[in-house]
Amino acid sequence: MKTVIVSALLLRASVEAALYKSKTPPMGWNSYNYYGCNPTEDIMHTNAQGLVDLGLADLGYEYVTTDCGWMAEERDSEDRLQWNTDLFPSGGVALGDFIHGLGLKFGLYSGAGYYQCGSTDLPASLGYEEIDAQTFANWSGDSLKYDNCYASSPTIEADYTSAVSTSPARHEKMAAVLDGVDRDIAYFICQWGVGEDIGDWAPPISNVYRISNDIYNAWRSIWRITNQVVPYYRSTTVGAYPDMDMLIVGLNALSLQEEKFHFSMWALNKSPLNIGAPTSTKLTSAASLAVLSNKEVIAIDQDSLAKQARLVRRYTEEEWDIWAGELSGSRTVLGIANWKNDSQTVEFDLSVVNISSANARDVWAAEDIGAVSGVQSFELAGHELRLLVLSDIIESNALPKSTGKYYSAANATFGGSAQEVDCGAGTCAPKGNKISIPSEGATATFNSVAVGSAGTKLLGIDFINYDVALDTAWGWGTNTRNMTVAVNGGTAKRWAFPISGGDWYESDRMLIEVDGFVAGANQVVLAAYEASSAPDIVGFEVFE
Incomplete structure (x- = not known):
């Protein structure tokens, strides 16, 4: 194994080149949004199997992550984390074997503080980083979501301001320790974007990094997180993606139109796509599952260039935006986002994205529009995000000077x-x-x-x-x-x-x-x- 370096500056340099890096934003399923900190072996089995049975695994949803609440209150005699046998009677190795047997990846969860989120009884990894990293490898874990609860105190769950909670040091340490085990483990930082420089320190040492606190089961949360992801286009690249948090598609929090908007906005910004709803047709509607299964939207998220879209224009009083991003094959993705509750007609000239003419495809309609040029007019439903992929582009070279x-x-x-x-x-x-x-x-x-x-x-x-x-x-x-x-x-x-x-x-x-x-x-x-x-x-x- 590699020698672990503990100096904060050297930690970053030592792991930047060696850590496992996914070529596209990770996709998968996480237990938290629907089950909270109450996962069980049956829940994990059912939803992992659901990814396969519903064809979601074939679309790229491969990481199956047991979030907070999985472990026992006490470590064993060798200070290793233990699974709660009441909830997971077969243990972690067996769970990993089951998930791997389905052709999926085994996602694990811990945190950089005194306790794991949601509890003051369940230990996190502070002070046990080397032991826990090796334990995760022994369990054949494929990823680690590393949270930030109880960072500054064993009595304060969420601290957004202290030097400890905003510092990258503990997350950098776990990155270096993971780099020292004999297994590729993808590292998903969940520090919530506290502090002003996560776009500097997190991308070199992680696969994904959360840029906000938790998503809330309401439309207003989509607005908040969208506004928070804007500056990270500078640091988004192959192997490092801004995490806008788990998807709330299928949780009965949004209308179907809003679910499409939500899914599109996450894809435009190259966020990981982690399903938070149950993978069961009894609990999640067929319409929501269809949103999660849209191959063309997924392809935008998974594009090989890994270029995050940028907010090109905002019309606040009219309540709509224009977003644009570069795709492979000399293509451009265009998102016209209607934040308004009501339908409205919007107009703009393609020159705002430096395009004179192109061929357009309407992604959600799954139809080719054909040649487009000049001023475009769209009738948008309330909370609709019209998603276009433009190809055969001729640049306008007519941007204002x-x-x-x-x-x-x-x-x-x-x-x-x-x-x-x-x-x-x-x-x-x-x-x-x-x-x-x-x-x-x-x-x-x-x-x-x-x-x-x-x-x-x-x-x-x-x-x-x-x-x-x-x-x-x-x-x-x-x-x-x-x-x-x-x-x-x-x-x-x-x-x-x-x-x-x-x-x-x-x-x-x-x-x-x-x-x-x-x-x-x-x-x-x-x-x-x-x-x-x-x-x-x-x-x-x-x-x-």
Whole structure:
């Protein structure tokens, strides 16, 4: 076995090249979303068999993971974790043999804290990393989901702020220890995205890394997690995928249209596809199982390029987005997302994704549209995500060009509680400091924004938002920050800014289309929306 290095910096370097890396986002089934921390041997057998019987295994759903609640309260005389024999009378080796006998992979679960999630009786792996990693290998485990409960204290289950809970050190240690056992074990980090740099440290040492706290059985959770995954396109690559959490398709939490939206958004962003519903036609509807079985959507998730889609345009007041991502074979996937409860017709020009013309296929309709070019119009149902795959693409090469002027804090005058704020450690360099617009009535005004012609212009806004809403997201919390933009005294229009990754360099800048410009000098006012805080603004460019 390889020597385990315990220095935090060396840990990362030592495992980056050697850890097992899947070529596409892992797919499988996990016990938590439906059964909570109460798995049993029968539950695992039934659902593993269901993956095979329903043809889901043939589609790529291969990891079968027993989540929290599987183990006994006490370790054995050699400090090894033990299976709860009341729940799993045949033990872990037998469970692994059963799963492997079906041609599937055996997924295991532990955590980096004092206890496993959901209990103060069941031990996690803190202080026992070497023993547990070898035990998992002895059980012929194929993957390890490594959680973050009770990280800072044996009495606090979820800590989102302490140095211990946000540090990568414990997850890096388990990565190195897994690298030291004589078995390939895929490593699934479940640190919830706490701290601002998980996109830096987690991809080199893991197959997947959770970017948010748990998904909630409601539509609003789809909005929250979608906004949180935006900046990770920079770190998504073959072998390292942002985990948007398990699928709630089939749990009677969403409408069928919303389930398609949810499944599409996870696929666009190259998230692992882990089924959370029972693999039984008695418990999960045929329609939901059909969503999970859509080969064309799965192919987008499993595309060999592993390119996460990007948020290309957002129309907040109209409640729709455009997402686009690169696929193998010189193709592009386009997602037109209607967040609105009601149906609406949306229009956009393909030039926003630098396409002049292409052949299009409507994925959910499973039909070829044929040649498309110029302005596209779509009638979208409430909460529909229209998914198109474009091929035979001719680029437009007609993207708007910057006016060449960057507008930062140095160009602004401030009203209300708005002010210029030191970015700290040069994180906004070379753009200068950032602008804080923290409360109602706060404004940043730019009085000499020059353009060459009148009409609608594209603003590229560099911003900072790390309101990950870990504490509040269980209820009605959101992680977006809203800001209004008004030009030349016109009506202020609201925009919802997603998570930026903690630093504006990590974020994709927000591109918004704003009307009301005149040729020459213009006034642009950025303001907080109602009582909420706007994102911090580094600055913006104008494109025309």
